[in-house]
Amino acid sequence: MKIEREGERLTVTEINELTAANSSNFRDEISSALTGSTVVIEIDLSKTLFMDSSGLGALFALYRSTIKREGVVLRLLNPVPEIEQLLELTQMQQLFEVVRR
Amino acid sequence: MKAILICPTDGTAVPHLAECGPLVTVPILGDSIVAHWIERLAELGARQIEVIAPDRADLVREAVGDGARWGVRVDVTVSRFEPTRQESVERHNPEGGPDWLPAPHDIVVMSHLPGCPELPLFESYASWFAALTAWMPLALTPSRVRVSQVRPGIWIGSRAQVSPTSELIAPCWIGDRASVEAGAVVGPGAIIEDRSVAGTTARIAHSWVGPDTFVGRMTSVSNSIAWGSTLIDWRTDSVLHVPDPFLLSSLSKSRIAATTDRFGRAVGPKVPAGKRVELAKAMGTPRAGASDAHLPA
Numbered sequence: 001m002k003i004e005r006e007g008e009r010l011t012v013t014e015i016n017e018l019t020a021a022n023s024s025n026f027r028d029e030i031s032s033a034l035t036g037s038t039v040v041i042e043i044d045l046s047k048t049l050f051m052d053s054s055g056l057g058a059l060f061a062l063y064r065s066t067i068k069r070e071g072v073v074l075r076l077l078n079p080v081p082e083i084e085q086l087l088e089l090t091q092m093q094q095l096f097e098v099v100r101r
Numbered sequence: 102m103k104a105i106l107i108c109p110t111d112g113t114a115v116p117h118l119a120e121c122g123p124l125v126t127v128p129i130l131g132d133s134i135v136a137h138w139i140e141r142l143a144e145l146g147a148r149q150i151e152v153i154a155p156d157r158a159d160l161v162r163e164a165v166g167d168g169a170r171w172g173v174r175v176d177v178t179v180s181r182f183e184p185t186r187q188e189s190v191e192r193h194n195p196e197g198g199p200d201w202l203p204a205p206h207d208i209v210v211m212s213h214l215p216g217c218p219e220l221p222l223f224e225s226y227a228s229w230f231a232a233l234t235a236w237m238p239l240a241l242t243p244s245r246v247r248v249s250q251v252r253p254g255i256w257i258g259s260r261a262q263v264s265p266t267s268e269l270i271a272p273c274w275i276g277d278r279a280s281v282e283a284g285a286v287v288g289p290g291a292i293i294e295d296r297s298v299a300g301t302t303a304r305i306a307h308s309w310v311g312p313d314t315f316v317g318r319m320t321s322v323s324n325s326i327a328w329g330s331t332l333i334d335w336r337t338d339s340v341l342h343v344p345d346p347f348l349l350s351s352l353s354k355s356r357i358a359a360t361t362d363r364f365g366r367a368v369g370p371k372v373p374a375g376k377r378v379e380l381a382k383a384m385g386t387p388r389a390g391a392s393d394a395h396l397p398a
Contacts, residue, residue, distance in 0.1 A: 053345040081339035085332055089341075089348060091304075091321045 003029060008039035015048045018055030027058045031065065039072060042099075046078035056090055063095050075099050104147040104202045105193060106138050107210045110156045110183045114225050117331055117340060123156045124223055125211050126164045128312050129233055130240040131248060131258070131276050131295055133164045134211055134222070140242060141215035143171040147202050153189070155180045171244075186210050215239070226326055226335035233309055234290050237274055247277045255288075258295065267299075276312070296352065313353035320348050329353070 001022075002014045010033055018026060030041070043059070059076075066074045075097045079087065087093040112119025118127050125135040132140075135152060142150055150173055154161040158179040168175030184192070189208045194201045201207040205218075213221055213232065216239050220232040237256070241248060247259045254271025257263060263281045270288030276295035281287055284302040291305045294312040299305055304321040311328030326333040329351030332341045343349040 050344070053348070081334065081337055082341040085325075085334055085339055085341040086343070089320050089322065089332060089343065091319065 001026065001029065003033050005033065005038075008037055009042065010034065010038050010040070011042045011044065013044040013047070015043070015045065017050040018048055018058060019050060019052045020054035023054040023058035026055075027061050030062060034065075034069075038069075040075065041066060041072065042075045042077050044077045045083055046080065048083055049080065051083055051086055056086070056092060059092065060095070073097065077101060102146050102202050103149045103151070103194075103200055104142045104206060105189055105208045106135065106142070106150060106152045107184060107186070107189060107208070108135070108152065108154045108156060108161060109210055109212045109223060112223060115223050115229055117326075117328070117333055118223075118229070122160045123154065126160055128294060129214075129309075130237065130274060130292065131245065134214065135161060135165055137240070138209065138211050138215055139165060139168065139171050139173065139175060140244060142202065142206060142209075143173045144242070145202055145206055147173060147206075149174045150176075152177045153180045153184065154178065155183045183210075226333055226338055230307075230309055230326065230335045233292060234272065237272055237292065240274070248274075270306075282318075298352070313351055315346070315350050315352050317346075317348045317350075322349075 001012065004011045004013070012030060015026070041062070063074055066072045077099050078101060079098060084093070084098070087096070087098070108123055108125045112124050118124060126133045139150055150168060152161060152165060152175060154177050158177055162177040165175050165177065186208050194207050197204065197207070212223060214236045217232060217236055220235055221228050222232050223229065241250060241256060248256050249259065251257050252271065254273070255269050256274045258275060258277030258279060260277050261275045261279045261281070263269070263275060264283040264285065266283045267281045267285040267287065270286070273288035273291040275281060275287065275293050276297065278296045279293045280298045281293070282299060282301045282303070285299040286304045287293065287299055288306060290307040293299060293305065293310045294314070296312055297310050297314040297316070299316050300318040300320065302319050303316045304323070305316060306323045308322045308325045308327060310316060310322065311326070314327055314329055316322055316327065322332070324334060324336050326335055327349055330343045330346065330349055332343055332349060333339070
């Protein structure tokens with residue numbers, strides 16, 4: 001997983017999977033990278049081929065922490081169709097802005 | 102009178118339906134496709150039906166027995182290839198004999214449901230779903246006493262359990278022994294097959310839920326084919342093997358065995374080794390220790 005900051009934007013890329021094995025790490029690393037100046041958080045899911053309920057839980061925890069910060073936007077970028085199906089199954093696509101670029 | 106039913110074998114467009122058995126044994130609206138056809142031909146007066154089965158004939162035989170259930174004699178014949186209707190007419194009934202059902206019911210390729218020749222079943226997942234929803238009003242025949250239409254466009258199995266706080270939106274079909282729990286919303290365009298469960302506050306719309314399938318609490322199945330832990334978006338053919346059983350899973354022991362590995366993890370259909378390599382290259386490096394079967398087909 002790679003975290004990059006560019007001005008007010010925090011971009012998380014190269015997430016191959018989001019499961020019980022790495023969801024805590026995912027949450028902690030992003031939380032520690034967040035600063036008061038962060039306005040946009042983009043999670044690039046284009047390389048994420050596997051996600052389970054722990055991964056969904058980590059995304060939900062991130063969502064909850066961002067709604068506490070007024071004006072912060074959380075986006076999921078380019079999820080593969082299978083991950084999109086999982087988001088729809090769990091109705092989590094309603095929480096996130098899903099963007100395809 | 103005599104008739105012949107031919108089992109189609111080309112399941113390449115719907116591989117996840119074909120993986121557990123011959124296409125005609127897939128259960129829809131409470132019975133297998135071949136059973137629906139035998140019932141229709143028996144209604145039309147057939148008393149002797151030959152089923153030509155090029156694919157796993159033993160499973161077809163298991164599905165139909167000897168035909169006593171419909172008051173007809175059924176013989177399942179093994180064939181090395183799938184004959185066309187025309188080939189079978191020329192071979193068995195070229196003269197349109199009086200002891201045969203009148204055409205086109207004398208020889209039928211079961212690539213569609215009875216009464217819906219314009220809706221092919223196996224051309225794609227979308228065509229499969231379209232055929233099922235169109236056929237819903239035709240599925241209730243006089244011999245089917247375990248399902249009844251309780252309101253226009255809403256069919257419920259006699260032993261189904263439907264919570265009074267659930268919402269049913271026509272058209273929808275809830276199979277025998279199925280269960281719709283509190284707050285669940287089923288329909289429009291939803292088919293829940295026998296013994297399946299729509300959990301508390303689950304939402305199912307424009308979807309087919311196969312038999313013995315658990316749709317978990319608060320989950321939303323839309324525009325999909327859900328069978329066991331497999332979820333197929335019939336618009337895009339995207340296939341997801343849901344890893345968490347509380348979201349979507351099989352209630353059938355045999356299907357659990359077929360769709361999970363020895364650690365109980367969901368696995369997909371077998372992908373040829375060459376194809377796995379191509380997919381791995383196309384999709385990047387899979388997660389460490391992951392089964393190849395997780396790669397999208």
